[in-house]
Amino acid sequence: MSNLLDAEAGTERFGGYEAELKLVQADLSQQMEQIKETTGEPRKAAISKAERALEEADELIGQMRLEKSNIPVNLKSKYNAKFRNFESDLDATKRKLQQYTNDKAKLFGARYTDDPEAGDAQLEQRQQLLSGTDRLNRSSGRLRESQRIALETEQIGAGTLSDLHRQRETIEHTRERLLESESYTDRSIKTLRGMARRMATNRIITIAIITVLVLLIIAVIWSKFR
Numbered sequence: 275m276s277n278l279l280d281a282e283a284g285t286e287r288f289g290g291y292e293a294e295l296k297l298v299q300a301d302l303s304q305q306m307e308q309i310k311e312t313t314g315e316p317r318k319a320a321i322s323k324a325e326r327a328l329e330e331a332d333e334l335i336g337q338m339r340l341e342k343s344n345i346p347v348n349l350k351s352k353y354n355a356k357f358r359n360f361e362s363d364l365d366a367t368k369r370k371l372q373q374y375t376n377d378k379a380k381l382f383g384a385r386y387t388d389d390p391e392a393g394d395a396q397l398e399q400r401q402q403l404l405s406g407t408d409r410l411n412r413s414s415g416r417l418r419e420s421q422r423i424a425l426e427t428e429q430i431g432a433g434t435l436s437d438l439h440r441q442r443e444t445i446e447h448t449r450e451r452l453l454e455s456e457s458y459t460d461r462s463i464k465t466l467r468g469m470a471r472r473m474a475t476n477r478i479i480t481i482a483i484i485t486v487l488v489l490l491i492i493a494v495i496w497s498k499f500r
Contacts, residue, residue: 285344285345285346285349285353287337287341287344288338288341288342288344288345288353291334291337291338291341292338292356292360294334295331295334295335295338295360298327298330298331298334299331299363301327302324302327302328302331302367305320305321305323305324305327306324306367306370306371306374308320309321309324309371309374310374317374318407321371321374321375324371325371328364328367328368328371331364332364335357335360335361335364338357338360339357342354342357
């Protein structure tokens with residue numbers, strides 16, 4: 275029963291990732307068309323969007339690869355074929371995007387030239403642009419890493435707060451039991467004191483009775499010999 279539920283859940287999750295991947299592919303196709311039809315800054319912007327879409331697609335492919343193991347045996351061939359098609363399409367898109375990226379003439383527009391006599395100004399400008407793009411990519415990577423660390427820290431903090439909450443409940447429960455025990459102890463002490471007072475009273479009464487009896491005996495004896 276458990277294996278059947280896992281299989282159904284795996285199939286459902288695979289289908290969910292597949293639907294998300296199709297949406298990403300549609301967006302990616304749109305970006306690729308835009309790259310093909312533009313030059314210069316619009317082309318670079320479209321390439322950046324396409325790269326982000328590819329990263330998202332890679333993540334979804336990874337999730338689908340994990341979920342394949344939970345798919346029932348009788349459906350594995352069908353889902354494996356789907357998965358291979360998605361991988362093949364994604365690889366083809368990556369190669370095409372690399373070609374677009376390597377096309378410097380369209381990437382930099384009219385500013386790009388292969389003529390070594392065009393002067394150092396354009397070369398310096400291209401180098402600055404590439405350097406700026408590289409810095410932007412590194413900054414984006416650091417930002418993503420910071421977001422990941424922040425998320426992990428938030429999760430750790432939430433776990434710590436949960437542990438502290440449980441510990442607080444345990445301490446409060448222990449405190450309540452301690453107060454209850456103190457109440458029982460106070461009542462026990464009062465009971466013992468009452469018993470001690472009654473014992474002392476009984477002892478005094480007993481001594482008084484014995485004293486009276488002794489006096490009566492002495493009085494009787496004295497009256498006989500008088």
